[in-house]
Amino acid sequence: MKINSKFANQCPWGIFAVSLLSCMMFNLLDAQSMHVEKVFGPETDTGQYKHPSSFEYLDNGDFFLVYYGGKGEYAWDTAVFGSRKVKGSDSWSAPVAIAQNPFQSMGNPVLWQAPDGRVWLFFVVRFGDTWSTSRIMAKISDDRCKTWSDAFVVSMEEGTMVRSRPIVVGNGNYLLPIYHETGADTEKTGVDTSSLFLLFDPAKKKWTSSNKVYSRMGNLQAAAVLIEDQHLMAFARRGGDYEPGDDGYVVRSDSYDGGKSWTQGVETTFPNPNAAVELIRLANGHLLFVYNNSMDDRSPLTCAVSTDGGMSFPYKLDLMSGEGSFAYPTALQTPDGLIHVLFTSDERTTIRHATFSEDVILK
Secondary structure, eight states: OOOOHHHHHHHHHHHHHHHHHHHHHHHHHHHHHHEEEEEEEEEEEEEEEEEEEEEEEOOOOOEEEEEEEOOTOOOOOOEEEEEEOOOOSSSOOOOOOEEESSSSSEEEEEEEEESSSOOOEEEEEEEEEGGGGGGEEEESSSSSSSSSSEEEEOOEEEEEEEOSOOOOOOOOEEEEEEEEEEEBTBBBBTTOOOOEEEEEEEETEEEEOOOOOOOTTTTEEEEEEEHHHHHHHEEEOOOSSSOOSSOOEEEEEEEETTSHHHOOOEEEEEEEOOOOOOEEEEETTTTTEEOOSSSSSSSSSEEESSSSSOOOEEEEEEOSSSSSSSSEEEEOOOOOOOOOEEEETTTTTEEEEEOTTHHHHHO
């Protein structure tokens, strides 16, 4: 559309009309587009490895991002690094280590701001050669990630780990998805690897645990959403090895008592190449599911939307596709309605940030 600037200058309301029309056109284009940017890559001096990542949109409008970095997945000199994108800024601050020690390896950070404003950083500490020796620890911040408490233990059970962000359930308790990984093979998890959920009562400052969710191939790294009242639904990554094949699906479990107990895992029709998935509830009640739509590869990275409470996900769009690995998505929705997905690529050396509206998937 071409706008006559001479008319705009001569008409008393012309400038306002041009401005309004330009804004409307920008919003229309923005609603129909998707923007993907690189946040950190190999050039960022925290070690070649940057995987996985998590982030939060804080109540002051800042983004804060965390990731596990170092020389490699099983290196010992690893740490959880944090970076801030100040409201209105286009750049991220240089990452700094916020969780590390000289004797154990760090892993899988999860960042979340609770309704009372407190920010929680959950992370994994690996005590042996494989992730099945891990425990869960955490730190808290009451000044929007400027300073952190000492680390404290969340779970001392050997093999327990975190990956997905908490949610708030109907009674105000926090539900933290965790998982119990078994086996001593770096290329395979045990068939009894299971998902479970911790409930935190903010008033009593006490954690309680649900039952463990088992399935045919094992399952891990569940992400949960509240459907209605006491009904919650979770999608989990399947367990097993990483070999190509034609067998491996996302696992579903449901809770009907606010997360205290969960049904045993049932395989869905979503393929899964033994890779992390993400599931969040949008402000309008729709569900956003992000997963690798393949049995064999961590590509494509696909977004799917359910408008019927998780009964079906008919709307799909590939966020990233082609050669390479696009994995470990973490998603959130900001107050302006935009959806943000953080994921890693380029052999786990690069963190990318995608921004789009739900309309991109629904169109």
